[in-house]
Amino acid sequence: xxxxxxxxxxxxxxxxxxxxxxxxxxxxxxxxxxxxxxxxxxxxxxxxxxxxxxxxxxxxxxxxxxxxxxxxxxxxxxxxxxxxxxxxxxxxxxxxxxxxxxxxxxxxxxxxxxxxxxxxxxxxxxxxxxxxxxxxxxxxxxxxxxxxxxxxxxxxxxxxxxxxxxxxxxxxxxxxxxxxxxxxxxxxxxxxxxxxxxxxxxxxxxxxxxxxxxxxxxxxxxxxxxxxxxxxxxxxxxxxxxxxxxxxxxxxxxxxxxxxxxxxxxxxxxxxxxxxxxxxxxxxxxxxxxxxxxxxxxxxxxxxxxxxxxxxxxxxxxxxxxxxxxxxxx
Amino acid sequence: xxxxxxxxxxxxxxxxxxxxxxxxxxxxxxxxxxxxxxxxxxxxxxxxxxxxxxxxxxxxxxxxxxxxxxxxxxxxxxxxxxxxxxxxxxxxxxxxxxxxxxxxxxxxxxxxxxxxxxxxxxxxxxxxxxxxxxxxxxxxxxxxxxxxxxxxxxxxxxxxxxxxxxxxxxxxxxxxxxxxxxxxxxxxxxxxxxxxxxxxxxxxxxxxxxxxxxxxxxxxxxxxxxxxxxxxxxxxxxxxxxxxxxxxxxxxxxxxxxxxxxxxxxxxxxxxxxxxxxxxxxxxxxxxxxxxxxxxxxxxxxxxxxxxxxxxxxxxxxxxxxxxxxxxxxxxx
Numbered sequence: 001x002x003x004x005x006x007x008x009x010x011x012x013x014x015x016x017x018x019x020x021x022x023x024x025x026x027x028x029x030x031x032x033x034x035x036x037x038x039x040x041x042x043x044x045x046x047x048x049x050x051x052x053x054x055x056x057x058x059x060x061x062x063x064x065x066x067x068x069x070x071x072x073x074x075x076x077x078x079x080x081x082x083x084x085x086x087x088x089x090x091x092x093x094x095x096x097x098x099x100x101x102x103x104x105x106x107x108x109x110x111x112x113x114x115x116x117x118x119x120x121x122x123x124x125x126x127x128x129x130x131x132x133x134x135x136x137x138x139x140x141x142x143x144x145x146x147x148x149x150x151x152x153x154x155x156x157x158x159x160x161x162x163x164x165x166x167x168x169x170x171x172x173x174x175x176x177x178x179x180x181x182x183x184x185x186x187x188x189x190x191x192x193x194x195x196x197x198x199x200x201x202x203x204x205x206x207x208x209x210x211x212x213x214x215x216x217x218x219x220x221x222x223x224x225x226x227x228x229x230x231x232x233x234x235x236x237x238x239x240x241x242x243x244x245x246x247x248x249x250x251x252x253x254x255x256x257x258x259x260x261x262x263x264x265x266x267x268x269x270x271x272x273x274x275x276x277x278x279x280x281x282x283x284x285x286x287x288x289x290x291x292x293x294x295x296x297x298x299x300x301x302x303x304x305x306x307x308x309x310x311x312x313x314x315x316x317x318x319x320x321x322x323x324x325x326x327x328x329x330x
Numbered sequence: 331x332x333x334x335x336x337x338x339x340x341x342x343x344x345x346x347x348x349x350x351x352x353x354x355x356x357x358x359x360x361x362x363x364x365x366x367x368x369x370x371x372x373x374x375x376x377x378x379x380x381x382x383x384x385x386x387x388x389x390x391x392x393x394x395x396x397x398x399x400x401x402x403x404x405x406x407x408x409x410x411x412x413x414x415x416x417x418x419x420x421x422x423x424x425x426x427x428x429x430x431x432x433x434x435x436x437x438x439x440x441x442x443x444x445x446x447x448x449x450x451x452x453x454x455x456x457x458x459x460x461x462x463x464x465x466x467x468x469x470x471x472x473x474x475x476x477x478x479x480x481x482x483x484x485x486x487x488x489x490x491x492x493x494x495x496x497x498x499x500x501x502x503x504x505x506x507x508x509x510x511x512x513x514x515x516x517x518x519x520x521x522x523x524x525x526x527x528x529x530x531x532x533x534x535x536x537x538x539x540x541x542x543x544x545x546x547x548x549x550x551x552x553x554x555x556x557x558x559x560x561x562x563x564x565x566x567x568x569x570x571x572x573x574x575x576x577x578x579x580x581x582x583x584x585x586x587x588x589x590x591x592x593x594x595x596x597x598x599x600x601x602x603x604x605x606x607x608x609x610x611x612x613x614x615x616x617x618x619x620x621x622x623x624x625x626x627x628x629x630x631x632x633x634x635x636x637x638x639x640x641x642x643x644x645x646x647x648x649x650x651x652x653x654x655x656x657x658x659x660x661x662x663x
Contacts, residue, residue: 076455133650136594138402138455142581143646147639153632263459276453308470315463319446322456 025324026271026288029317033295041302051180053294055172055248058182059241061290063261064268065186065193066234068286071269072197073210073227074278075130075137077234080265082148083122084242084258087115089152091243092161092252095168108167112243119239120232122148127231131224145262152254161252172247182244186287189237194283203281206230210278267314268293271321292317349591349603351648356606359613367620373497375616381490381499381567383612385410385560387605388505389579390586391512392556394604395549397587398516399528400596401447401454403550406557407579408465409439411572413561415469418478418571421486428486429562436558437551439465444547462580469573478571490567501563508559512552513601525549529596585638586611589645614638 037044063080070077091111094100100107122144129140174181197203205226208216217223238258246252270276271292272285296317300310363370389406396403413432420428439461446457480486489500516522524545527535536542560579565571590607592599618634 129646133647135646135650139584139588139594139642139646142584143639143643146581146585146642147636150632150635150639154630154636158630158632263463266456266459270456276456306471306475308467308475311463311467311470315460315467318456318463319450319452319460322452323450326451 025321026273026285026292029271029292030288030295033292033299037295037299037302041299044302049298053291053298054183055180056298057287057290057294058180058186059244060261060264060268060294061186061287062182062189062237062241062244063265064272064286064290065189065283066237067262067265068269068272068274068281068283069193069197069206069230070137070234071210071266071274071276072206072278072281073230074213074276075227075230076141076266076276077126077231077238078138078141078262079122079126079144079148080234080238080241081258081261082145082152083119083235083238084245084261085149085152085254086122086155087119087239087242088246088252088257089156089161089254090115090118091168091246092163093155095165096161096163104167108165111168112171115243116236116239119235119242121235122239123232123235124228126235127228130231131227149254152257156252156254158254163250163252165250169247169250172244172249185240185244190283190287197281197283202226202229206281207279210275210280212279263314264290264293267318267321270325271317273325275325276322349600349606351645352590352603352606352610355645356610356613359610359617363613363617363620367617367624370620377493377497377499379612379616380502383608384499384501384505385563385567386579386582386586386612387502387608388508388556388563389560390583390590390604390608391509391601392553393580393583394587394590394592394599394601395512395516395525396454396553397529397584397592397594398525398596398599399546399549400532401546401549402458402584402594403443403553404455404458404580405439405443405461405465406553406560406583407576408462408469409436409554409557409576410561410564410579411574411576412436412439412465412469412472413558414565414575415473415478415561415571415573417486417562417565418480419472421480421565422484424484425486425489425562425566429489429559432562432565433555433558436554436556436561438554439557440551440554441547443554444550447550448543448546466576473571473573475573477573478565480565480569480571482569487566487569490563490565491569501567505559505563508556509601509605516599516601521545521548526597526599529593529598531597582611583608585642588649589642591649593649611638611641614641 043049063084067077067080094111094114095104095107097107100111126137126141126144129135129143130137133140170181172182176184197206205216205221205223208219208221209223209226213223238261241261242258245257268289269286270289272287272289273282274280274285293314296313297310300313301307369375389410393403393406413436416435417428417432420431442464443454443458443461446452446460447454450457489504491499493499494503516525524535524540524542525548527538527540528542528545532542561571564575586608587599587604588594588607589610590600590603590605592604614637615634618637
């Protein structure tokens with residue numbers, strides 16, 4: 001690989017497409033998709049298209065940012081989809097209960113706060129297994145991946161919960177300055193996390209743990225607590241995303257809420273530049289990744305390509321993103 | 331290097347302390363079932379249980395080889411769905427044609443995994459995730475997103491529906507023979523030793539001059555082939571190729587491998603314990619069905635997933651304790 005690098009660099013001032021692709025592959029991909037859509041997809045440059053895509057992107061992005069933090073410590077969280085289902089199942093149970101009907105404001109506040117707390121507890125469970133019992137992250141989070149959705153279905157008897165609650169639905173259907181509320185929420189979360197990663201000691205430790213866990217431990221870093229914290233944050237964000245999906249649909253379906261979200265979130269994080277070995281936490285990259293994943297889905301759907309072919313396209317994107325990433329590392 | 335006591339019980343236990351739990355749990359669950367339900371030990375229950383679970387046993391054993399090298403294969407469920415469609419299309423030519431072609435189709439995906447992982451150096455988790463999506467898409471494309479009926483006129487459905495001497499289903503006999511072969515391969519051949527050595531330390535294995543890449547290619551081809559065989563059993567047992575099946579199979583298989591005591595970091599593992607792990611997870615479903623049949627309680631299907639997760643949790647806790655104890659004794663590096 002190094003010989004190849006040498007050759008391509010020795011061309012000097014000529015446009016080095018390989019290097020551009022390597023370092024800004026995500027942006028290049030986004031540009032290609034956008035140009036393609038503007039030329040080919042009917043009605044692409046419409047506000048409606050923008051709104052539909054933003055509301056879809058926001059949920060993927062919110063989960064993907066949490067996933068990015070976990071991946072930055074060298075971990076992975078397979079349970080995000082199940083946590084979404086669990087949080088989404090609990091919320092309607094609260095604001096539709098007698099208590100929730102009697103005190104609607106408190107009911108909605110609890111219906112948002114409590115599920116997020118439960119989601120954080122799930123994150124704590126994952127984090128404790130990973131950091132204290134030293135269970136491999138794939139396996140540790142596999143437990144909730146398998147049983148979390150089951151718990152959600154037990155709570156709701158597997159029923160679809162439909163509801164009419166404008167206050168709660170604001171999470172998924174509200175608009176600020178004409179743009180969907182959850183889009184703003186994703187941006188706020190991104191800014192906060194970006195600040196945390198780049199400007200706080202905690203953020204330094206997250207990257208240090210992923211970069212070299214042993215060194216971080218030996219230098220006296222609170223490795224355990226940092227690891228637990230990232231899983232809790234990831235859980236909280238997944239819970240929030242679950243609530244948003246429920247709010248968009250005015251219905252909670254534990255069987256489908258967040259289904260396969262772990263794949264989208266991992267794909268978005270990786271496309272956004274997260275290294276699976278850890279040590280990097282590109283928060284805005286996760287949003288870029290989420291936009292690309294969603295736009296590819298939308299492009300194929302809008303142009304009448306069958307869902308199954310869209311799956312193959314998603315597979316190719318993931319492989320290409322990681323391959324480019326590997327090349328960058330070497 | 332060859333361990334002559336591979337099949338000796340005492341040496342087996344001393345080398346695989348983490349897999350004792352699965353045997354105890356399996357024995358306890360079987361005893362519980364035999365005491366509590368009338369037909370639990372009946373021929374019908376045993377043969378239908380083994381027939382259905384033969385798919386999960388073969389997938390889990392294939393997966394265990396991948397995991398022993400420190401890798402993972404998330405594509406097995408989709409690959410089984412794909413090959414079930416291939417097998418259904420080939421069913422008019424009989425099982426002797428359909429089976430090898432479907433297994434080859436599975437190995438094709440295994441080869442793709444190996445190419446991604448070895449040549450492109452993409453981490454196994456991501457590479458097999460991509461293959462999983464690709465195989466799923468492929469299964470839907472070649473089947474038109476519909477089940478493909480098999481040819482009932484040929485001998486194809488024998489595999490999943492008929493029994494040898496009216497006792498054991500063909501599926502479990504075929505799977506059993508292959509599993510014993512793989513057990514032998516792991517314990518008695520240099521290829522098996524290399525599989526475990528790579529999982530112990532890939533760098534050390536390379537420095538020792540072991541054929542690391544070739545062995546890694548082998549385990550992914552094996553896992554793909556095992557998934558291919560599971561697809562044949564699926565199509566043969568249900569009379570149709572099922573492009574939408576296989577969702578979550580990879581996780582069941584990983585769970586069975588972990589329950590069977592194979593370490594996910596690689597380097598340690600046992601074929602019979604993996605089979606026991608697959609049987610254990612299958613038995614949880616079987617016993618819940620019987621419990622519902624008694625009518626005293628009604629456990630919804632949703633509880634099954636919760637209980638499975640609980641089982642996995644219990645085993646992981648046990649593994650973590652045994653491993654930390656061994657570490658203190660310095661038995662496991």
